[in-house]
Amino acid sequence: MQMRHAVHVGGAESMEMHVVGPTLQDVAAEAGVSVSTASRALSGGKVKAATKRVVLEVARQIGYKTDLDDDLPTPGRTGNIALLATDIQNFYTVDLFRSVVLEAQAVGYRVFLADINITLGRDQLIRGILDSSDGVLVAAPRIGDDDIRRLFDPKTTVLVSRRVDGFSSVAMDDSSGMFQAVRHLASLGHGRVAYLGGDDRSRADARRRQGFEDATEKLGMESLVLGPFEPSFEGGVNAADALMMEDDVTAVIAYNDLMASGVLNRLLERGVKVPEQVSLVGFDNSMLAQVSRPKMTSVAMRQNDSRTALQMLMAMLERNGSDDYVFEPETASATESLIVRESTGPAPKE
Template sequence: MSEPTIHDVARQAGVSAATVSRALNGGLVKTQTRDRIKAVAKSMGYKSGASSRKTTLSRSGSVGILVTDVGNFYFADLLKGLFSVAQGAGCRMVIDDLDGGDPDTVIKRMIAGTAGQVVIAPRLDDDFLRRRFSPDNTVFVSKQLDGYMSACADDRSGMTQAVRHLASLGHRRVAYVGGSDRSWTNTQRINAFTDSVEEYGLESMVLGPFEPSYGGGVNACDAVMLEQDLTGIVIFNDLMAAGLLSSLKERGRKVPEDCSLIGIDNSVLSRAVRPSLTTVDVRQERLGAAAMRILIDMLREFPASADPGAGKESDRIPERLVIPEILLTRGSTAPPSRNLDQGTI
């Protein structure tokens, strides 16, 4: 018979795996809950890895960062935030790309050499992640998984701001151009877009999925051109938005006169293209800092800060920390032209 896992204890005790981890590792949990969890763990013969975690952190001084497509603009500011907190805590960061080889080999190598991991892989399957990472020393970024700590951007707020901006400019028929259909983030954005356009009474459509890359944005242009009277578009990320912008211009369409575009990320690319992109700032640097703060606090068994920039600690590690997003208006959005031809944009 296999040894019980932290998820087995959580199911038996009627709590999350994260609560079990806090209860058994010295975190702040109600006394009654802690006693119940300890009793369940003892009856099941569960052995916590807490005794070795603290030693591992002090011995290796290393935390792992696992990403998919490390060349994506999205990761630049995210890594800044991760690095700033890790450096301040005296920890060394080890970074590896899951797209750069066999994922299992990459993950095993990373786990063997680091005390804990920040995983930035929103397209990976939930079961795949559960089988390979422990909730005791893993933090997910841009993905929520029951029982695990996570740091995510508030995509619902960001999407609401984007759609409201288009509505305020007078757009009445808008679209969301989506990224990968395997992406947790893309699913959240689709849901938020659908709710937001309904709230503002707009006609809408979801186009995609497309590869979340510059080429994916170029390919999305065909789908956009086929839609009638479409004047406003929100795109999964700035990289796709840049590709779509370029392709629309090549086909003789003016942005924002013929069609307004809104990207997401506030990457350096959003400021480099012309016109500059209106974009949703997901505040990657703050997101990365929050994720690293949570991981180090987990490993050192201290409560995490509710706001990494505030310097004020909460009474426990939050299972899901959500960072607010901000819409930045630039040159790619404007009121729709009044003399558009009937038909395609």
């Protein structure tokens, strides 16, 4: 590669030298592209994502600087992906983050995690993260459809466990998982079952509650819905106290594993045997369900949703740099299955 240097010599009292570094033509030649393509890649214009990465890497290696900035701009290629969630203490969020990090790092991305379940400063937080990220996964957001459309770019966003018109998404079939849980309890002879609801702002809770009511009606079971409760261990403790005030309930399904663990702990504290007196089912099939004693029966949802969502986002970002790319939102459904463990058993005999 040939570098050009310009030298200007002044009068006898002064001599000034200006050294011009690598030029746009140098970048284009090293990258094997035209000057116009290199220019678009460096200015955020439309080029293939793979081409943009090559041009940016060449520019870094040879020390190319733009006239507008001392630092090399990297529009659309920060190497970062954001995962935005509404409940980072939930074991589902922890499992999701771990899966996304492993998948993203394998293809050269870093992952930011942020909790957007706040009111003050939420929009500023989101915009700041988006400015530093190439794309974003938004997991089970408790914000309205209009706010999602206002805050996020459909071309660089994938929703997880949520569907909004115009956005790509990976959504769960909560009704299928709930039906499997209710049918399992019916097969064990339980006739009166309860659902312990989570946050009443949660769309997942609304879907599970409706699935519970539909399943119990179809199977001819008596149902009881209690809540809403905080979707946490403490919320599960409170839900168990409410449950103890009801008669003849021999089985219960909790909104998530974290709540179910609180229910389990409180029932055992009060001398109620699980599953001999009350059977218990959670949702998420998190690590918590596997390490509790007794081990909890749980609906295994979102087993591959993180991988599916990330792959969908990667494909969107890759196509987004193409000249002929026309964005079309995609949707995918993640299947659920019931994992039976020690916390469910036959209904107690009269």
